[in-house]
Amino acid sequence: MNSLFSDNMVLQQQEEVAFWGTYSPGQKVSVSTSWGKENNVIADEQGKWSQKLSTPKAGGPYEISIITNDSTIIFKNVLIGEVWIAAGQSNMAMPLTGFLPYEPVANYQEEIANAKYPTIRMFTVEKNTSPSKLDRVKGDWQVCFPTTADKFSATGYFFARKLQQELAIPIGIIHTAWGGTEAEAWTSKEGLKDFPEFIKEIEAFDVIKITNWTNQFASKPKPNSLEELEQFDLQDEQISNPQFDDSKWAVIDLPHEGCLSKDFIPATNTDQFLNGAFWYRKTVQIEDMDSEYQLHIGSIDDGDVTYINGHKIGATLNWSEKRKYSIPKSLLQKGKNTVAIKQLDTGGGSAISGPIYLENKRGDKISLEGAWSGLFYGDLSSQDLIIYGLDHQDKLKDKPLVINSGPNDLSSSLFNGMLNPLIPYTIKGAIWYQGESNVGRAEQYEKLFPAMIKDWRAHWQKEFPFYFVQIAPFSYRGDSENKSADLRDAQRKTLTLSKTGMASTMDIGKSKSLHPDNKQDVGIRLALLALDKDYGVNVVSSGPLYKSHTIIKNKILLEFDHIGSGLMAKNAQLESFEIAGADKQFVAATAKIVEDKIEVVATTIDQPVYARYAWKDFIVGSLFNKEGLPASSFTTE
Numbered sequence: 001m002n003s004l005f006s007d008n009m010v011l012q013q014q015e016e017v018a019f020w021g022t023y024s025p026g027q028k029v030s031v032s033t034s035w036g037k038e039n040n041v042i043a044d045e046q047g048k049w050s051q052k053l054s055t056p057k058a059g060g061p062y063e064i065s066i067i068t069n070d071s072t073i074i075f076k077n078v079l080i081g082e083v084w085i086a087a088g089q090s091n092m093a094m095p096l097t098g099f100l101p102y103e104p105v106a107n108y109q110e111e112i113a114n115a116k117y118p119t120i121r122m123f124t125v126e127k128n129t130s131p132s133k134l135d136r137v138k139g140d141w142q143v144c145f146p147t148t149a150d151k152f153s154a155t156g157y158f159f160a161r162k163l164q165q166e167l168a169i170p171i172g173i174i175h176t177a178w179g180g181t182e183a184e185a186w187t188s189k190e191g192l193k194d195f196p197e198f199i200k201e202i203e204a205f206d207v208i209k210i211t212n213w214t215n216q217f218a219s220k221p222k223p224n225s226l227e228e229l230e231q232f233d234l235q236d237e238q239i240s241n242p243q244f245d246d247s248k249w250a251v252i253d254l255p256h257e258g259c260l261s262k263d264f265i266p267a268t269n270t271d272q273f274l275n276g277a278f279w280y281r282k283t284v285q286i287e288d289m290d291s292e293y294q295l296h297i298g299s300i301d302d303g304d305v306t307y308i309n310g311h312k313i314g315a316t317l318n319w320s321e322k323r324k325y326s327i328p329k330s331l332l333q334k335g336k337n338t339v340a341i342k343q344l345d346t347g348g349g350s351a352i353s354g355p356i357y358l359e360n361k362r363g364d365k366i367s368l369e370g371a372w373s374g375l376f377y378g379d380l381s382s383q384d385l386i387i388y389g390l391d392h393q394d395k396l397k398d399k400p401l402v403i404n405s406g407p408n409d410l411s412s413s414l415f416n417g418m419l420n421p422l423i424p425y426t427i428k429g430a431i432w433y434q435g436e437s438n439v440g441r442a443e444q445y446e447k448l449f450p451a452m453i454k455d456w457r458a459h460w461q462k463e464f465p466f467y468f469v470q471i472a473p474f475s476y477r478g479d480s481e482n483k484s485a486d487l488r489d490a491q492r493k494t495l496t497l498s499k500t501g502m503a504s505t506m507d508i509g510k511s512k513s514l515h516p517d518n519k520q521d522v523g524i525r526l527a528l529l530a531l532d533k534d535y536g537v538n539v540v541s542s543g544p545l546y547k548s549h550t551i552i553k554n555k556i557l558l559e560f561d562h563i564g565s566g567l568m569a570k571n572a573q574l575e576s577f578e579i580a581g582a583d584k585q586f587v588a589a590t591a592k593i594v595e596d597k598i599e600v601v602a603t604t605i606d607q608p609v610y611a612r613y614a615w616k617d618f619i620v621g622s623l624f625n626k627e628g629l630p631a632s633s634f635t636t637e
Contacts, residue, residue, distance in 0.1 A: 001066065004425050007076045008141035010121045010172025012083045012426040013058045020050035020424075023068055030067040035080075055080050058169035077143075079119060081170030082163065083427045084530075086156035087186065087419070088434035090179030091469070091522075094515055096154045102318050105154045106517040115149035119169070120160045122152045125176035127383070129407050130417035131205050133188075137421040141172075153177065155433055155469070158523020159530075166531055174425070176418045180347055181407045182437045183448050185414040191455025195448065198411040205410055210400050217392060219384040222346065226317040229303050229344055234377055235390065239279050240307035240340040246281045248393075252374030254280065255298060255354035259345070264376040267397040275350060275406040276385055277378035278343040282368055284358065289334050291361040295368075297323035298353030300343055307340040309333065317344075319351075320514060327358075339368065347380060347406035380406055408437070419456070429465035429499075429534065430456065431526045435487055436471050436514060442486035449490065450497050467501040467529045468494070470632060472516050473509030475618040485615045485633055492545065492632050501529035504543045506614055506621030506630040507570070525629065540564040543629035549611060549636050556611045556636075558598040564625035567593050574598070575622040578615065579608045584637065586612060598623070611636050 001021035011017050023029050023043040032038040035056050043049040060079035065072055086092055090099075096112055098104035105111065126138035142148045149157060153175045160171040184198050192198040223229040238244060250264050259274040286293075295306065295313065303317035306325055309332070314325030343352065358366040376396065378385040388396060407414050438445045453466050470491050476484055495502055503525035508518040516522070525541075532541035544560040544567060551557075556579055560567065577591040577600045589600040589611070600611050614621055614633035623631040 001073070002136055002421065002425075003139055004123060004137070004174070004422065005075060006140055008078070008121055008143050009075065009123070010079045010081050010083050010141070010170055011055050012428055013055055013080045013169070015055055015426050016052040017055050017426040018050065018052055018424040020048070021066070022047045023049055027068060030065075032065045032067060034063045058082070060170065079121065079170035079172070081119070081172060082167070083172040083174065083425075084156075084159070085422065085427055085430040086153055086159065086173050086175045086177070087430060088177050088432050088469075089181045089437055090177075091436070091472075091515055092153055092155050092175070092431075092433035093177035093179050094154050094519065095150060096152050096157055097150050098154070098517060099318075099515060102321055103513055103515045104517060105519050111520075112146050112150050115144055115146050115152075115157070117144040117161060117164060120144035120157070120164055120171050120173075122156060122160070122173045122175055124151070124153070125174070125418050125422070127178050127407075128417035129410070129413040131207055131410060131413065133416045133420040135421055137418065154519035155523050155526070156431070158520050159431055159526045160523075162524050162527035163530060163535075166527070166537060167535060174422060174427070176422065177433075178347075178407050178414060178418070180437055181414060181434070183434060183445065183452050184411040185407050186419060186434070187412060187448070187452040187455050188415045188420070188459065189412050191415075191451055191458070192411060194451065195444075202411055206400065213398075213400050214381060214386055216395070217386045217388060219381070219386050220378075222380065222383055222385050223303075223317075223344065226303070226315060229317050230305055230312075230315050232344070234277055234279070234342055234387075236305065236307070236342060237310070239281070239342075239390075240338075241310045242336070242338040244281070246373040246375070249281070249373040249375045251371050252280065253370060254356060254372050255352050255369065257351050257353075259350040259376070261399070264374060265396040265399060268399070273350070273406070273409070274376055274379070275345050275347050275409070276376070276380040278345070278350065279375040279377055280341040280343065280352075281373045282339050282371075283336050284339060284366060284368060285335060286332055286337050286358070286366065287334060288360065288364065289329065289332065292329050293327045293332065293358045293360050295323070295325045295327060295339070295358055297356050299323070299351075300341070300353075301351040302346045303344040305342045307342075309338055310340075320512065345380070347408065415455075420459070423459050424461070427460070427464060429467070429530065432466065432468040433522070434468075435491060436474075436484075439471075439476055439487045440483045442483065442490045445487060446490035446493055449494050453494070453497060453500065463499060465499045465501070465530065465534055466497075467503065467526050469503045469522055469526065470505060472505040473511075473614075473616070473618045473620070474514050475511045482616050484617045485635075488633050489635060492634060495545070499533070501533060501542065502632065503529065504621075504630045504632045506543075506619070506633060507624075509618060509620070511618040528629075540625065540627040540629065544623060544625050544631035546613075546632070546634035546636070551608060554606050554608060555599055555601045556608050557594070558600065558611060558636075560596075560598070560631070562625065562629075563596050564627040564629070566626045567596050567598070568624050568626050569593065570622045570624055573622065576614045576616070576619055578602075578612050579605050580610045581605055581607055582609050584610060586610070586615070
C-alpha cells in the first residue's frame with residue numbers, strides 16, 4: 001500500500017475514506033477496523049484494488065487490518081479527525097527550526113520544546129520530480145513531540161495547532177512542498193491545457209533520450225550542508241590555482257540572474273535554466289599592497305566556496321546572504337591575482353548578485369563586475385549531481401533540452417511526483433504558500449493559480465476548501481519595478497473562485513529575507529479561514545479587502561470587505577496610499593478613515609482616477625481591521 005497508509009496516520013472523520021493498494025489479481029482483500037467496519041474487495045487484472053470505508057466522529061486511537069489469504073498488515077495508533085494538505089515552496093517547507101543558522105523561526109526553541117500535541121500528526125512527502133504520474137511517495141506519519149516537531153513544516157504546524165486548540169480533535173497534515181518551485185510544476189498536464197507554453201515543454205520531454213544521456217556520466221550526491229559543500233571536491237585545487245588555463249571556458253558577465261544553456265554550452269541557443277555546479281574565474285590587478293582586502297559579493301544562489309590564488313577565503317550556503325570574505329595580505333601578490341568561485345545551485349534558477357568588488361581598509365574599491373570565465377561543471381538531477389567536469393565539456397552540445405535536473409525544469413513534474421500519489425486520500429482541504437518563484441509573471445499567474453486549484457479539485461473529484469498565503473513583502477534583488485505587488489494582486493483576484501480564502505502577510509515581511517520568521521501568525525491566519533468557513537466558529541477570518549471606490553471631486557473614497565468591527569491604522573497613521581489621474585502617474589496621497597471607508601487625496605491631483613495601496617516590493621502595511629488582520633495591497637486600475 002501507499003506509505004500514506006501506515007501507523008500513526010490520521011483519517012478524515014465522518015467520510016467514505018478511500019483505501020487502495022495492490023495484490024494478486026483476482027484475489028480478495030479485506031479491510032477491517034476496530035471501530036466496527038469491514039469491507040471486502042477483489043484485486044483487478046492489474047492487481048489493483050480500492051474501496052471506501054465509513055469513518056466515525058473524531059477520536060481514536062484505532063487499529064486497521066488489511067487481510068489477505070496469505071498475509072495481514074495491521075496499522076496501529078490510527079486517529080480520526082481532520083486532514084489537510086499543506087503545499088507550496090520554501091515558506092511552506094520551512095521547518096519549525098527555520099533555516100538555520102541565518103533564518104530561524106521566531107522563538108523556535110521554545111516552540112519546539114512546547115510541541116507536545118500527540119493528536120497532531122504530519123506526513124512529509126519526500127522530494128521527487130517525475131515526467132509522468134506516480135502512484136507512490138516516500139514518507140511516514142510523525143506524531144507531534146519535541147523530538148519530531150523540529151522537522152515539521154512551521155506553517156503547517158501552527159495551522160494544525162490552532163485548529164486542534166479550537167476544535168479539540170486530531171489534525172493530520174500531509175506536507176508536500178519544495179523550495180523555489182513554480183505553480184506550473186504543481187499543476188497536471190490536464191490542468192495546463194490552456195497554457196500552450198507549458199504543454200509544448202511537456203511534450204518535448206524525451207525520457208529515453210535523457211536516461212541515455214545521464215548514464216554516460218558519473219554522479220555524486222549533492223551536498224546538503226555547508227560542511228558537505230566545503231568537502232565537496234570538484235577539482236578545487238586544480239581549478240583555483242592561478243596557473244590553471246581557463247581560456248576555453250565561456251565568457252560570463254557577473255552579476256547575472258540565472259545561468260542559461262546558451263551562455264555556457266557551445267553550439268546551443270536555448271534559454272533553458274541550468275542548475276547544479278559552476279566554476280567562475282577572474283584575474284584582477286592589485287597594485288596597492290599596503291593593507292588587507294575584503295571580497296564583497298551581493299549574494300550567491302545557493303552556496304559557494306571562494307578562493308584567492310588557490311587559497312580558500314570563505315564558504316557560505318545561503319542563497320540570500322551577502323558574501324564578505326576577508327583576504328589576508330599574505331595571500332595576495334602585487335600585480336595579477338586570481339579569484340575562483342565554486343558555486344552550487346540546488347534548483348529554481350541560479351544567480352550571482354552584485355555588487356562584486358574588492359575593498360581595502362582605506363575604502364578603495366576594485367570592481368570585479370563584467371567578464372569572468374565560466375564553466376558548467378555538474379548538472380542537478382533530483383538529489384544528485386551529474387558530473388561533466390573538465391573531461392566531458394565537448395559532449396554538452398548534445399545535452400537534451402530538459403534533463404529534469406530541477407523541479408522547475410519540467411511543468412507538472414511536482415504534480416506527478418509529489419501530489420498525484422496522494423490522490424485519492426480523503427482530505428478536508430488544502431493550504432498553500434507559494435508565489436515567490438512566479439514573481440515577474442503576474443498576468444500569467446492570475447490565470448495559472450486558479451487553474452491549478454481547479455486541477456487539484458478535479459483530480460480529487462471534490463470542491464474542497466483551498467486557503468492560501470499572500471506572499472510577504474520582500475526586496476526582490478533590488479528590483480524597483482514592484483513586480484511582487486502585481487503578483488500579490490493576482491493572488492487577491494483568485495478569491496473570486498469558490499471556497500478560497502487568503503491570509504495577508506503585509507505586516508510580517510522582511511526586506512532582506514524571503515522567509516519571514518513569524519510563521520505563527522501565518523498558520524493562525526490560515527486556521528482562522530478554516531474555522532470560519534468550514535467549522536462554524538464565529539471569528540473574523542480575513543483582513544480588509546478592496547471592494548469598490550467612488551470618486552468625489554478631488555478625492556477617492558475606498559470601500560472594503562472584511563472590515564470586522566472596523567478599520568484601524570497601525571501606529572495611528574495610514575501610510576502607503578497613492579492616487580493618480582488618467583495618466584497613471586501615481587503620487588503619495590493623504591489617507592484617513594471615514595465611517596469605515598478610506599478617503600484619499602493628493603494636493604497635486606485635481607481629477608483622480610486611480611488609487612492603490614502598499615504597491616511596493618517591500619513595505620510594512622498600515623491598514624488593519626480592529627481584529628488585527630492586515631489589509632491586502634491592491635490597485636483600482
